[in-house]
Amino acid sequence: MTLLEQFQLLLKNANWPDWAVYLTPAIAGILLILVFVLTIIIVFIWWERRLLGRFQLRTGPNRCGPEGIFQPIATAIKILLKEDIVPDKADKLLHFVAPIIVFVPILMLFAVIPVGEGAILVDLNIGIIYIIAISSISVIGIFMASWASNNKYSLIAGMRAIAQMVSYELPVVLSIVGVALVAGSFSMLKIVEAQGIPYILQQPLGFIIFFLGALAEMNRSPFDLLEADSEIVAGYHIEYSGMKFAMFYLGEYGIVLAYAGIMATLFLGGWQGPLLPPIVWFLIKVVIIFSFIIWMRATLPRLRVDQLMSFAWKFLLPMAVINLVIIAVEVLVLPLSMQWLIIILNFGFAAALILLWSKLFTLGGGRVEV
Amino acid sequence: MPIKTEPFYLNIGPQHPSTHGVFRLRVALDGEVVVGVEPIIGYLHRGIEKLAETRTYTQTIPFTDRLDYLSSMTNNLAYCLAVEKLGGLKVPERAEYIRVIFSEIMRISSHMMAVGFFLNDLGAMMTPVLYMWREREKIMDMFEMVCGQRLLYNYMRIGGVSQNLPDDFMPAVKKFLAEMPKYIDEYDQLLAQNEILLARSKGVGILSKDTAIGIGASGPVLRASGVKWDIRKMDPYSIYERFDFEVPTGDTGDCYDRYWVRMLEIRQSVRILEQAIAQIPEKGAVCADVPQFFRPPRGEAYGYLEGPKGNIGFYIVSDGSIAPYRLHIYPPTLINITALSDMVIGWKVADLIIIFGSIDVVLGEIDR
Amino acid sequence: MKFERYGIGIAKGMALTFRHLFRSPITIQYPDEKLVTSRRIRGNELVWFPEKCTGCATCAKSCPQGNIVISTHRGEGSKFEVDIFEIDSGRCIFCGLCVESCPYDALAMGLSYECAKYRRGDLILSKEKLAVSANHQPSAYYRPQFEDKLPKQSLLLYNQAEGGQKLKFLPLSKRKRGSGA
Numbered sequence: 001m002t003l004l005e006q007f008q009l010l011l012k013n014a015n016w017p018d019w020a021v022y023l024t025p026a027i028a029g030i031l032l033i034l035v036f037v038l039t040i041i042i043v044f045i046w047w048e049r050r051l052l053g054r055f056q057l058r059t060g061p062n063r064c065g066p067e068g069i070f071q072p073i074a075t076a077i078k079i080l081l082k083e084d085i086v087p088d089k090a091d092k093l094l095h096f097v098a099p100i101i102v103f104v105p106i107l108m109l110f111a112v113i114p115v116g117e118g119a120i121l122v123d124l125n126i127g128i129i130y131i132i133a134i135s136s137i138s139v140i141g142i143f144m145a146s147w148a149s150n151n152k153y154s155l156i157a158g159m160r161a162i163a164q165m166v167s168y169e170l171p172v173v174l175s176i177v178g179v180a181l182v183a184g185s186f187s188m189l190k191i192v193e194a195q196g197i198p199y200i201l202q203q204p205l206g207f208i209i210f211f212l213g214a215l216a217e218m219n220r221s222p223f224d225l226l227e228a229d230s231e232i233v234a235g236y237h238i239e240y241s242g243m244k245f246a247m248f249y250l251g252e253y254g255i256v257l258a259y260a261g262i263m264a265t266l267f268l269g270g271w272q273g274p275l276l277p278p279i280v281w282f283l284i285k286v287v288i289i290f291s292f293i294i295w296m297r298a299t300l301p302r303l304r305v306d307q308l309m310s311f312a313w314k315f316l317l318p319m320a321v322i323n324l325v326i327i328a329v330e331v332l333v334l335p336l337s338m339q340w341l342i343i344i345l346n347f348g349f350a351a352a353l354i355l356l357w358s359k360l361f362t363l364g365g366g367r368v369e370v
Numbered sequence: 371m372p373i374k375t376e377p378f379y380l381n382i383g384p385q386h387p388s389t390h391g392v393f394r395l396r397v398a399l400d401g402e403v404v405v406g407v408e409p410i411i412g413y414l415h416r417g418i419e420k421l422a423e424t425r426t427y428t429q430t431i432p433f434t435d436r437l438d439y440l441s442s443m444t445n446n447l448a449y450c451l452a453v454e455k456l457g458g459l460k461v462p463e464r465a466e467y468i469r470v471i472f473s474e475i476m477r478i479s480s481h482m483m484a485v486g487f488f489l490n491d492l493g494a495m496m497t498p499v500l501y502m503w504r505e506r507e508k509i510m511d512m513f514e515m516v517c518g519q520r521l522l523y524n525y526m527r528i529g530g531v532s533q534n535l536p537d538d539f540m541p542a543v544k545k546f547l548a549e550m551p552k553y554i555d556e557y558d559q560l561l562a563q564n565e566i567l568l569a570r571s572k573g574v575g576i577l578s579k580d581t582a583i584g585i586g587a588s589g590p591v592l593r594a595s596g597v598k599w600d601i602r603k604m605d606p607y608s609i610y611e612r613f614d615f616e617v618p619t620g621d622t623g624d625c626y627d628r629y630w631v632r633m634l635e636i637r638q639s640v641r642i643l644e645q646a647i648a649q650i651p652e653k654g655a656v657c658a659d660v661p662q663f664f665r666p667p668r669g670e671a672y673g674y675l676e677g678p679k680g681n682i683g684f685y686i687v688s689d690g691s692i693a694p695y696r697l698h699i700y701p702p703t704l705i706n707i708t709a710l711s712d713m714v715i716g717w718k719v720a721d722l723i724i725i726f727g728s729i730d731v732v733l734g735e736i737d738r
Numbered sequence: 739m740k741f742e743r744y745g746i747g748i749a750k751g752m753a754l755t756f757r758h759l760f761r762s763p764i765t766i767q768y769p770d771e772k773l774v775t776s777r778r779i780r781g782n783e784l785v786w787f788p789e790k791c792t793g794c795a796t797c798a799k800s801c802p803q804g805n806i807v808i809s810t811h812r813g814e815g816s817k818f819e820v821d822i823f824e825i826d827s828g829r830c831i832f833c834g835l836c837v838e839s840c841p842y843d844a845l846a847m848g849l850s851y852e853c854a855k856y857r858r859g860d861l862i863l864s865k866e867k868l869a870v871s872a873n874h875q876p877s878a879y880y881r882p883q884f885e886d887k888l889p890k891q892s893l894l895l896y897n898q899a900e901g902g903q904k905l906k907f908l909p910l911s912k913r914k915r916g917s918g919a
């Protein structure tokens with residue numbers, strides 16, 4: 001029983017009317033998530049700028065508040081006070097709606113991410129399916145934004161967005177299915193409870209595929225082709241300013257937080273951990289994943305669009321299918337008590353597959369004859 | 371029935387993060403594939419050639435700083451070589467060594483910028499740029515120590531250099547040279563074998579040997595195509611015949627070779643610098659006795675040298691007065707970007723950016 | 739392109755960036771900390787010594803921008819007295835040729851570099867503004883006689899113990915908040 005349901009029960013026992021019993025905890029939960037997400041996003045923005053600075057031998061923002069922690073707030077105030085510019089020939093309605101369509105599904109994702117025992121807004125029995133479904137909606141928002149801006153750079157970004165996000169959905173889903181297969185449930189709470197040993201050990205290949213796929217889904221380096229600043233300037237949000245830009249900006253970090261949370265839940269054992277309270281363990285895992293993403297951003301160049309596509313279809317997708325088959329066979333054949341054998345086997349399979357794929361497949365095409 | 375399509379025209383620049391200045395490319399795209407490219411230049415034209423006609427020979431030196439502002443020293447030197455050729459001047463020994471030292475330090479600095487921004491165009495998020503700026507910053511410090519400024523040095527003079535080296539300079543440059551190989555190794559470790567970099571730049575934007583010679587390309591762009599041609603070896607100016615160094619060349623002439631040749635050239639520059647520091651005479655004049663209003667005899671001269679970006683030349687026609695009758699600048703990057711359309715057709719937009727970055731253009735020089 | 743090296747290159751690069759995490763930053767917090775500039779700095783001001791100047795106008799002739807205005811009258815004896823000596827620092831390119839050409843060491847480059855003004859008219863350096871004062875000192879550019887009095891330049895090359903640039907992990911914004919007005 002989740003905390004929210006307990007709250008509902010409490011109100012019911014206090015003889016509140018039915019509609020209030022239903023609405024009050026829901027609104028409280030939504031507000032809680034909003035505050036939680038926005039606070040963490042603000043800390044994340046600061047953490048990314050600071051850590052990136054340290055990777056690059058700079059200091060990073062350090063003026064506003066202790067260690068510059070209020071810098072994102074100052075930035076937010078600056079962005080909100082800016083003039084909201086809509087291009088003359090833009091599709092006004094789509095231009096207005098697009099940031100909302102990008103941002104709202106990202107907030108909706110947090111409804112099923114458990115941050116502690118029972119600390120989940122709603123424990124859907126199809127939690128993961130819900131995540132897959134909802135997270136795909138932001139692609140439409142991005143495409144709307146790029147089309148409505150009436151800008152050639154953003155149009156290129158939109159085309160890239162559709163191709164990239166749709167392609168990377170497949171390996172991500174397949175690697176999630178592997179987890180669901182072992183856990184025996186789609187519910188996020190059940191998946192966490194099933195992880196005596198974190199699934200990153202049991203399914204290393206699945207984690208790598210999910211991680212790379214998720215990187216592409218959230219447009220992070222080396223797959224940040226949508227906003228490739230050296231090529232298409234800022235990509236889909238090139239014509240946005242003011243509050244609408246802030247929505248994209250928050251959405252960018254929100255989806256990183258969401259995917260880091262999903263990764264922690266599915267592969268790193270969620271809130272579980274010794275000594276510390278569950279929420280702290282959850283945040284530690286999320287911050288570790290986020291820091292790793294920043295580290296990659298600080299080091300790696302980005303791929304070209306055709307290489308990106310072939311990386312999804314030639315590398316990740318076949319590997320995800322094979323990974324799924326291996327896990328299915330293991331679940332079918334090996335008894336649960338032989339956990340360690342499964343771990344050793346899967347590490348072996350992962351290494352073998354990666355070596356094989358590195359040798360066999362080429363990445364992307366070359367020059368096109370015109 | 372075939373689908374009726376038409377090319378998609380995209381203006382890259384004049385305001386664009388990776389045009390390295392104010393450069394405009396009118397690109398015709400088919401999807402993401404570049405089918406046509408038309409460079410449009412002239413946004414930074416300041417008429418330096420014309421300005422020089424109303425300035426004395428010495429007064430033109432500060433303007434040459436503003437051509438290729440990332441390698442001001444070699445611009446100064448090329449101009450001074452042309453004037454010295456015109457006037458038949460002899461440069462003191464110590465001044466020659468100082469000139470070589472600064473040319474080579476300038477080459478390191480310029481290549482650092484070129485490689486850093488090439489990697490930045492690839493999307494490596496400023497990290498290589500900032501690492502390379504650390505070395506460039508040390509070089510800037512040394513330039514500041516000697517000539518008082520960090521970008522527009524105005525240090526070379528007709529017949530020598532403007533001032534003697536300060537006492538602190540030699541220890542600083544020795545320490546710099548001692549540390550430098552370690553840092554170059556680090557840069558190689560950072561990205562030289564990175565799979566993504568290899569995938570992005572190997573075989574991309576190939577400039578064939580014949581085309582490179584045909585358009586008159588020079589510098590690392592030419593050498594990456596496999597032509598072993600370096601004015602320091604072919605027609606040694608100053609005292610380059612005294613130093614032992616190699617001319618690194620690439621095999622295929624792709625973006626990776628252009629990047630890699632620059633890294634190798636930095637190592638060769640360090641080698642030349644070590645020899646020059648060991649050989650430089652302790653004392654002696656640093657400038658020949660040249661009057662302030664220098665009047666060379668009537669005639670014409672062409673002074674050229676191997677700058678960081680290639681063969682930079684100054685062609686001077688003198689009518690015997692204190693100002694040149696005509697000055698013409700031969701800018702290496704203007705010649706090198708004429709190869710751009712040969713290289714980019716058929717590649718993607720992302721490749722266009724890195725091919726353009728790998729040529730290492732500075733718009734101050736192209737537009738003059 | 740194949741991933742022939744199984745991502746070893748990527749791992750090496752990431753190891754390098756990770757190592758940089760523990761190195762001190764190379765930037766300084768500018769308005770709070772200031773580096774000692776070169777002794778020969780060509781700052782954004784010039785310094786003029788009226789007692790040495792003979793009004794020969796060699797500086798004006800050597801200026802590539804034609805930027806130095808000098809006007810004289812014949813005083814007692816054969817000595818010229820300078821009426822107007824003006825340099826428009828908004829047009830000056832600070833090449834230092836005037837300082838080099840002065841035969842009497844009457845002109846020198848200044849040390850200061852924070853010379854932003856609200857009006858273009860303020861950029862014109864008149865006789866009074868060019869004179870030596872406490873915060874308007876000559877640099878040693880082409881004037882080796884001033885070299886010994888000036889502090890040694892701080893270089894990034896050396897660490898702080900060797901007299902180099904002040905490099906430390908500036909942690910707290912509390913330390914010094916923007917003191918410049």
